[in-house]
Amino acid sequence: MTTNKKIKILDISIFGRIMSYASAYKNLFIFSGVFSILLAIVSALRPRLIGIGIDDYVRNKNEEGFLSFTLLIFAFLFVEVLLQLSFIYLANLLGQNVIKDIRTKLFKHVLSFNMAYFNNSSVGKMVTRVVSDVETIAQFFSQGLFMIVNDILKMFFIAAIMLYTNWKLALIAFIVLPILIYATKVFQKSIKTAFQEVRTQVANLNSFVQERVTGMKIVQLFNREEIEYQKFQIINNKHKAAHIKTVWHFSIFYPIAEVLSSIAIGLLVWYGGKELITHGNVTQGEIISFIMMTEMLFRPLRQIADKFTTLQMGMVAGDRIFDVMDTQSHIDTEGDYAPEKILGTIDFNNVFFSYIKDEPILKGISFHVKQGETVAIVGATGAGKSTIINLINRFYDIDSGTILVDNIPLKDYDLNFLRNEIAIVLQDVFLFSDSIENNISLQKEEITLEEIKEAAHQIGISDFINTLPNGFEYNVKERGIMLSSGQRQLIAFLRAYVSNPSILILDEATSSIDSHSEQMIQFAIDKITKDRTSIVIAHRLATIKNADKIIVLDQGNVVEQGTHNELLKITDGFYKNLHDKQFANQQIA
Secondary structure: OOOOOOOOOOOHHHHHHHHHHHHHHHHHHHHHHHHHHHHHHHHHHHHHHHHHHHHHHHOOOOHHHHHHHHHHHHHHHHHHHHHHHHHHHHHHHHHHHHHHHHHHHHHHHHHOEOHHHHHOOOHHHHHHHHHHHHHHHHHHHHHHHHHHHHHHHHHHHHHHHHHHHOHHHHHHHHOOHHHHHHHHHHHHHHHHHHHHHHHHHHHHHHHHHHHHHHOHHHHHHOOOHHHHHHHHHHHHHHHHHHHHHHHHHHHHHHHHHHHHHHHHHHHHHHHHHHHHHHOOOOOHHHHHHHHHHHHHHHHHHHHHHHHHHHHHHHHHHHHHHHHHHOOOOEOOOOOOEOOOOOOOOEEEEEEEEOOEOOEOOEEEEEEEEOOOOEEEEEEOOOOOHHHHHHHHOOOOOOOEEEEEEOOEEHHHEOHHHHHHOEEEEEOOOOOOOOEHHHHHHOOOOOOOHHHHHHHHHHOOOHHHHHOOOOHHHOEOOHHHOOOOHHHHHHHHHHHHHHOOOOEEEEEOOOOOOOHHHHHHHHHHHHHHHOOOEEEEEOOOHHHHOOOOEEEEEEOOEEEEEEOHHHHHOOOOOHHHHHHHHHHHHHOOO
16 A cells, blocks of 8 residues: 655646645635735735834834834734734635545545455555545645745745845845755755655554554463564654654754855845945845845745645655555446345356465355255365355455356346345454444444344343343444453344345354353344345354255365255265264264
């Protein structure tokens, strides 16, 4: 996900794409620009007005006129403050609106990715893209683009006023400008590279912390605290080093800019004072106003370097975000077939599939599942059992062959409709940090609390839920940590049951249950699989004895099919050997 390509100081393509999101807020953009221009004009005029006041009122000791002039300056300052307030508010408002739209579009795009993308992507880096990088684009508008425009306009108006007032003094002030402009250009190039490294290290740090916090139980169980701490130290030091590079560039540039500004002011005082004393071609007010205007001329140039950095950071962030947006890792959703209900027949015909090219997982498998039939799939780890489940849900598209549901190719179905008709219970149940009710309904409006309670009663788990504080309103916390593995399984069964699926999939759903929950779970399984097409993946063969059909996989091939009793009759059969070994080890009759 991290892009290593170098971005120009001003990449027009990225700049244009970011700006395209502002087109929806044309009025905000226009008003921000107008206030930026007005603010630049008013700010540039203030020093000249003060110079005029000194020459016309202070030097001439015009007390009455000076009072009126003071009131005028206060009014002028008040207008300047109002313009600045309006400008900053509108620029930030535009930025927040834009990042809201970008974040929404980005998250919607990510939701449509197939599972292959997430298998190869870091969660921490994805969070950085959606949160941190998008927020940086807000600064692109509020502290970057409009501030640069405002500073450039301010410099232009100040330079014009200086030349109009006294072109000789203006040229004296401009002597060091070429040096400062060159220093600014060098600074921009250097800081660009530094900030690219900062964003990379931020993403790496987020990814590392997210993974270790999520897997803290494993870290502590295997006594890896010190090892992970040392790894964190290395990543953190790289992060610090990247930031120090930016600090180094700033620490060089700012003193140079300050020295050049001081030299310009010193030359102004020397030349202006000499002219005032010897020829009287310069007034005291002009010298003071030129000192003020020189400060205002050099300060925006210094700030432009800083703001340009913000602009560049926004473009680096934009490049990373657009890299995700341009990623085409989607399941084809052109299918639109959506009958009232799926009956539940499933056919795999010579299906080949690989997660990695030229490394097939399924090697031309074929089987048929009748409507309302319970089919178990067994096999060694890596045989392809869970892959079949992933393909039925269209988390991936197959390499070749066909998968049919009710004799209709899977790809012809509307994807949302298809997944609404399929419910799955996984071995590792994922629960959100929310109430039990919301974890069961997934906040679907058509599923009411009363329906959930009735379903819980039907599959025999309402008593367990009612023993929890607040019952169905009990917050299970992140990943359901407040519940045991067996209780999480029960919630998953209820979630599947209330969705009233046409096809039910149980993927190792009974492999990690405790003895207390096993009876309730078995009752729930019998209830929700009744008269419903069901596919059960299980290592524990005792749970699939009563399946209508058992499909045996080995290294991506279907090696046996039949009922439990039929498969046990095959001499040296794969299923028989697996059964005998497992039951011998478990001492189960």
